[in-house]
Amino acid sequence: MWALYLPLLIPALALVAARPLADRLEPRLATWLLTSAIVALAACSTAALALLAAFAAARMPVLAALGGYSQSTMKRFDPIPASTGAVAGLALAGAALAVMLIFRKRARALAVSYRRAAGLGGHDSIVVVPGPDIDAYALPGRPGRIVVSGCLLDRLDQGHQAALIAHERAHLTGRHHLFASVAHLAAAAHPLLLPAAQAVDYTLERWADERAAAVTGNRRLVAETIGQVALLSPPRRAWTPGAILAAAGPLGRHVSVAWAGPVPRRVAALLTAPPRRRTLLVAACAAIVLLAGVSALEAARDLHTLVELAQAGS
């Protein structure tokens, strides 16, 4: 029953392809593509689980009576054993629970954000926070706020300040928090989709970077700003593949930027030419997502056919 299992396995491709796609496609396109793909794959995988459960449940005498079909005929031709159906049912419940928990977490965080943004008072979108921390972020709300620590602003000259503000403003006007929330919410339905949601977080930063580069007219300026702020921020211990390879001595030093964390990758992307059009990649993506959809539909059709067969046999 390939039609039933394919939608459950295709997210493995999303796992492998997410980061390469995020690195090669133009960020706005990448964000839309990845987010839509995650939603579509999550829907197909959930549908597949539901159908697996339905196939197994169809063996039950109660449903045979309700549906007016022969239980014995159904049992003879039903390809899904009861045990598999039970596992699928459990997985479905797990996915539903995960989505609800993520929804609650995100909704609460968003409410806090809106409340705080409104509470900051006044109509200025830029709020300077005094204090020793180095921090800058966009706070979604009505109105949205850009919060920057005074300490950080003092360390940047006008050009770099402008780049920083332009980046954060791009997050607010583009409503990027919605993309992130939708991506993570959908990804909760299938564990293999999580790296794709993380890739969306990255492409959203790249999108804001490119907007800032367009506004300031200087890609290198934005790259420098990212670098300066990053080097001023407190360090973090991370076991990225690059970090592990670096521990391997001189050989590790030649590891490419592709293995690094998001910050060097963003800077590297801004120091090179903007990503070019990759119609083939986008088409391949769309084809794979379509395949998942078609599989799910095919599986639904198979169930329908099976029930009809059993009805004829009664």
Next chain:
Amino acid sequence: MLEPGPRRAEDRPPGGARRPAGALEAEVLGILRDADGPLNPGEVRERIAGGPHSELSYSTVVTIVSRLYDKGLLARQRAGRGFTYTPVDEATLAASRMNQALGSGTNRDTVLSRFVSGLSDRDAWLLRRLLADDPDASPGGRDREEDGRPAGRP
């Protein structure tokens, strides 16, 4: 480690009546703000001796600074068997209020888009190399001091 005190809801004086304690607290706070460094309650009492409230007992002073600490207006550190006190500056007060409202780390990062997250050592090394290697450096680029501050600024 300096620790600002906790803030409690019941610190507001009732109605609009000004209690004598409010004026005392204001004076103690003023003394600590004018001082060059941390003061213990004894030193605070000495400095009050010259002013309008000269007859304060040591225990009264201790009560006042403890109350100010509980309100979050003073920070304290251990000195011998007692404490010395410093005023919490406006900046840190504002920042800590903001941070409290936004909640803990994971909650913040859910909807906030931080400009940059922390760097690992490996990433920091890579970053420095990327920004140093670029052939068309901006005119101000090479003039930066180590910590990113533009050269020539005070």
